[in-house]
Amino acid sequence: MRLSRLHSCFKSGLDMSAYFLGPKSENEAWLRSEIQATLDHWFAWRKSLFPDDPEAIPYEERLQPAYLEARERMSHALTKLNEQLKDETAKFSPRYIGHMVSELSLPGILGHFAALLHNPNNTSKEVSKVSTVIERQAIEMLAEMVGYDASAVAGHFTCGGTIANFEAIWRARFRMDHWLALALYLAEARGVRLRLFDAAHMGWTRYWALLEEHKVTEDSLRPYSGMASNPFEMADRISALNGTPYRGPVILVPGSKHFSWQKGTNIFGLGENSFWPVETDEAGHLDPGDLKTKIDLAEAQCRPVLMVVSVAGTTEAGEIDPIHKVTALLETLCTERGRHIWHHVDAAYGGFMCAVLHQGGSKWLSPESTKALRAISQADSITLDPHKLGYVPYACGAFLARDDEAYAVSSFKAPYLDRPDLGDGKWSTTIEGSRAGLGPAATWLTGKSMGFTSPAFADVIESTFEAARRVRDGLLQTYEWVQILEPTETNILCFSVGRKGQSLSQSNALTRRLTEFFADSPKFAVSQTDLGTDHMGAQIRCHVASYGGIIDTNHLTLVRCVFMNPFLAIPRIRDALLAEFLSELGGHYDSAINAKDCATIG
Numbered sequence: 001m002r003l004s005r006l007h008s009c010f011k012s013g014l015d016m017s018a019y020f021l022g023p024k025s026e027n028e029a030w031l032r033s034e035i036q037a038t039l040d041h042w043f044a045w046r047k048s049l050f051p052d053d054p055e056a057i058p059y060e061e062r063l064q065p066a067y068l069e070a071r072e073r074m075s076h077a078l079t080k081l082n083e084q085l086k087d088e089t090a091k092f093s094p095r096y097i098g099h100m101v102s103e104l105s106l107p108g109i110l111g112h113f114a115a116l117l118h119n120p121n122n123t124s125k126e127v128s129k130v131s132t133v134i135e136r137q138a139i140e141m142l143a144e145m146v147g148y149d150a151s152a153v154a155g156h157f158t159c160g161g162t163i164a165n166f167e168a169i170w171r172a173r174f175r176m177d178h179w180l181a182l183a184l185y186l187a188e189a190r191g192v193r194l195r196l197f198d199a200a201h202m203g204w205t206r207y208w209a210l211l212e213e214h215k216v217t218e219d220s221l222r223p224y225s226g227m228a229s230n231p232f233e234m235a236d237r238i239s240a241l242n243g244t245p246y247r248g249p250v251i252l253v254p255g256s257k258h259f260s261w262q263k264g265t266n267i268f269g270l271g272e273n274s275f276w277p278v279e280t281d282e283a284g285h286l287d288p289g290d291l292k293t294k295i296d297l298a299e300a301q302c303r304p305v306l307m308v309v310s311v312a313g314t315t316e317a318g319e320i321d322p323i324h325k326v327t328a329l330l331e332t333l334c335t336e337r338g339r340h341i342w343h344h345v346d347a348a349y350g351g352f353m354c355a356v357l358h359q360g361g362s363k364w365l366s367p368e369s370t371k372a373l374r375a376i377s378q379a380d381s382i383t384l385d386p387h388k389l390g391y392v393p394y395a396c397g398a399f400l401a402r403d404d405e406a407y408a409v410s411s412f413k414a415p416y417l418d419r420p421d422l423g424d425g426k427w428s429t430t431i432e433g434s435r436a437g438l439g440p441a442a443t444w445l446t447g448k449s450m451g452f453t454s455p456a457f458a459d460v461i462e463s464t465f466e467a468a469r470r471v472r473d474g475l476l477q478t479y480e481w482v483q484i485l486e487p488t489e490t491n492i493l494c495f496s497v498g499r500k501g502q503s504l505s506q507s508n509a510l511t512r513r514l515t516e517f518f519a520d521s522p523k524f525a526v527s528q529t530d531l532g533t534d535h536m537g538a539q540i541r542c543h544v545a546s547y548g549g550i551i552d553t554n555h556l557t558l559v560r561c562v563f564m565n566p567f568l569a570i571p572r573i574r575d576a577l578l579a580e581f582l583s584e585l586g587g588h589y590d591s592a593i594n595a596k597d598c599a600t601i602g
Helices: 002-012 029-049 064-086 106-118 132-147 162-192 197-199 205-212 218-224 231-242 259-269 288-300 323-337 350-359 367-378 438-449 457-476 504-520 534-545 573-594
Strands: 156-160 249-254 275-278 305-311 345-347 381-384 399-400 482-484 493-498 525-531 555-561
Touching: 029 106, 029 156, 029 323, 106 132, 106 438, 132 350, 132 381, 156 162, 156 367, 162 197, 162 205, 162 218, 162 259, 162 305, 162 381, 162 399, 197 231, 205 457, 231 275, 231 288, 231 457, 231 482, 249 259, 249 288, 259 275, 275 399, 275 534, 288 305, 288 323, 288 482, 305 323, 323 367, 345 573, 350 367, 350 457, 350 493, 457 482, 457 493, 493 504, 493 525, 504 525, 525 534, 534 555
Parallel strands: 249 275, 249 305, 305 345, 345 381
Antiparallel strands: 156 399, 381 399, 482 493, 493 555, 525 555
């Protein structure tokens, strides 16, 4: 029953059409009226406050030549800006399948616009009495979508997924630093030795029990904390106790990771040597076997595991790691060996795919991907990007922690913001100081109107999966030289140019030339990406072997298509554009083969 309803929805597109402007501004009149109503409400609110105050800009002043000239300059500059923006990338069009950005939803636009007029700064309730409440409610909506307990979840909005990932590193380090500080204190002050790797993963229950058993206060641990004192001195003291140099913790992240994880090890002073990539399998998923091997290796080298990262919706191809298997492995290590290892799910892109789980599952996702999405709710923390599959404007990310204990982090003091009468502000426990209320408002209005667990929102996500599959089928039926990177798991489709007996370097050159022609074409926008054999080797070998190619280089170049636009769900639009896309692709391929610098590799 559910799948047949989905099919009829995709045929009509009615459920989702009301929530988007449309590529030809079909819902212009309604959006215009709502924006005007929002402005009217804002104007009236300003006029109603302090009516006895004197007028700041008298009518006579507004008639002065200098005043009118200033307005004219602003109008002229705005006209020029609008004209320049006409050359901006048309990301709203179904023809745009380049990156993880698409048509904005109407509630996303209106929520963003309404909050923009009030300009809340969610650093403190003093300047965002309402916006901080909206943020909390929006976090609860996202929590419900991914399966967290909305009443227990802790979190906040960020400027994007990169900062949200950094928030996870910060909290994982805060937790481990507490446990190591206690171990160092017990060893130096009480003569109680704990095994370093055991201590670094002891868990809060054992931590509090040890404090009680040895009558230790947390304040007495500050001189033993790497974060509260000196991390280099702490490392020296741990090394002296262990009789071997202490090289710090490691972060285990799949080879398909987002660049932000390497950036994080740099910014947090861990060093790139602390970034340990986990191998991926033939489908581009994190390999749980290699993860276990890396954890064992970390223990052998006495390097605590700061965190394990799984990815739901990889940047390159949209793949979903076996989060349920990672969770099972970490639970086993916790139960059998007392290892409490932080598990973060980078679901910046794929987190919103959890919407389909609330409607009985997906027609397009595999059973394994479905299990993985369900397991997101068991992670310690999650990154989400509403400005991707949440269809709200940039810049809007979110960091969610399972509960207050997982959310705990170092706090700082600022007398002008410390106001007990206003309640706890987020400013002291977020990486960003000032945080705009625009993203929370856009997400809140989307959740209140469209609903992240509703059939309407699930249908939009499902439609993007279908669009990717339809294009995949069309490519395979039309061109034998198109080699799909399998599996096409979600709504990202990657393919290369390749023929039997052709070297990978030749294939890469043709694929690059193909994307260059697309870049010069006004009709369609695609993107290009590269996978390296260092940690994605299994998938590359499987891909090249599927068409009988020869690997002679250390990377695979791919055409990357991201199907986020909701109007691709409408068959008449999708079918018309698919035919044109296939034709354009064939023409670009012929041009690439005939290009002078590619003549010898065709």
